[in-house]
Amino acid sequence: MTEPTHHSTYNGPVFNQTGAQNIGINNGYVGAVQDPELREAVEQLKAQLRSLTAHLTPDQARTVEETLPVLALDREAMTERGLTLARLGQLATAVGPVAQPVADALGRLLGLLG
Numbered sequence: 001m002t003e004p005t006h007h008s009t010y011n012g013p014v015f016n017q018t019g020a021q022n023i024g025i026n027n028g029y030v031g032a033v034q035d036p037e038l039r040e041a042v043e044q045l046k047a048q049l050r051s052l053t054a055h056l057t058p059d060q061a062r063t064v065e066e067t068l069p070v071l072a073l074d075r076e077a078m079t080e081r082g083l084t085l086a087r088l089g090q091l092a093t094a095v096g097p098v099a100q101p102v103a104d105a106l107g108r109l110l111g112l113l114g
Contacts, residue, residue, distance in 0.1 A: 035075060037112060038075055038109075038112050038113075041105065041108050041109040041112055042071050042109060044105045044108070045071065045088075045102070045105040045106055045108075045109050046068070046071060047105075048101045048102040048104075048105045049064050049068070049088075049102060051101070052064075052095065052098070052099055052101075052102050055095060055098050055099070056091075056095065060091055060094070060095065063087055063088070063091055064088070064091070066084075067084055067085065067087060067088055070084045070085065075112075075113060078109075078113055079113045079114075082110070082113070085106065085109070085110060088102065088106050089103065089106055089107075089110075092106065
């Protein structure tokens with residue numbers, strides 16, 4: 001009798017195992033389309049959001065926390081969740097000039113998503 005296939009997808013490798021046989025480990029590269037420009041834009045936006053955290057109210061910080069998982073997705077999934085990303089733009093507008101780097105980084109990312 002074999003065990004069911006197990007999947008662990010918490011920001012790490014995915015292990016597919018049936019019984020005693022190790023079928024494969026996907027480190028996120030198999031089948032993934034690597035887009036360096038998009039990846040760079042996401043990393044820049046995350047860095048700007050981290051630097052902005054000290055200037056946010058608890059509700060605004062919660063908005064950022066809720067949005068971060070969307071940034072870990074691929075291009076198609078981010079495009080589908082454009083309204084979630086738009087919330088970051090509204091937050092940047094509400095915070096004011098100190099959030100301008102976030103607004104710029106978000107604009108670049110949204111431009112890449114088309």
